[in-house]
């Protein structure tokens with residue numbers, strides 16, 4: 001059996017990953033460690049909470065007394081736990097630095113002591129590259145995070161890299177693009193547009209809504225993570241959409257999905 005620790009496993013991608021791992025890997029024992037912030041919900045794991053190969057631990061990755069022993073007994077750590085919403089990071093960045101940077105540090109320190117650890121998968125994000133005017137980012141591109149969320153993720157990303165380079169912790173870093181799919185908290189773009197449209201309220205757009213986003217289905221992300229083998233991987237999707245296109249895709253939900261610029265960020 002392989003002991004797999006999933007941090008942030010009650011969130012959007014983490015809960016999809018836990019479910020997918022239990023379904024597809026009979027030899028994995030999965031432990032979910034989650035603080036259950038506003039973004040994490042037990043309900044996201046409702047069908048696997050009592051699974052015989054799954055244990056749920058309610059705790060904070062920053063709390064070394066809780067997270068340390070869990071990392072030390074693991075063969076694989078898949079580290080999703082983070083504060084993740086850009087707008088919240090602009091309003092108040094402190095919790096992002098604490099969880100994304102300090103929390104990752106606590107886990108990496110424990111990883112140095114973990115005798116059977118084969119992989120520490122640092123779930124980073126393509127947002128560490130900042131705004132890209134043309135084409136797509138490459139793994140060798142400079143990191144230019146432009147908001148506290150992406151900066152805190154870039155800090156965790158480089159910290160994880162340094163633990164690989166300095167202490168040979170078996171780190172793999174993944175930088176996926178925007179995910180969509182089931183169990184996503186409705187503050188994020190696609191579920192927000194969908195629920196606003198259902199409730200017949202305006203949808204918020206940045207600028208003129210023509211920034212291009214690259215979308216990846218959450219299960220494609222989970223499959224790619226399971227297969228991740230090298231130090232840094234960028235996962236991109238086949239679909240590139242602009243928010244305004246999404247409005248058309250959501251049109252069948254109602255006739256009120258008109259772009260409503262609420263505020264502009266300097267992208």
Ligand SMILES: NC(=O)c1ccc[n+]([C@@H]2O[C@H](COP(=O)([O-])OP(=O)(O)OC[C@H]3O[C@@H](n4cnc5c(N)ncnc54)[C@H](O)[C@@H]3O)[C@@H](O)[C@H]2O)c1
Nearest residue numbers: 008010011012013035036037039040060061081082178179
């Ligand atoms: N959603 C995306 O489009 C996307 C794209 C690329 C990368 N990522 C990365 O994937 C990871 C998961 O993203 P998501 O969208 O599922 O996030 P999410 O906000 O839905 O879930 C985050 C989870 O982490 C938990 N958490 C937060 N702070 C914690 C702490 N201190 N200790 C333990 N648990 C804590 C929350 O309770 C929640 O369950 C993040 O690291 C994010 O940066 C997300």
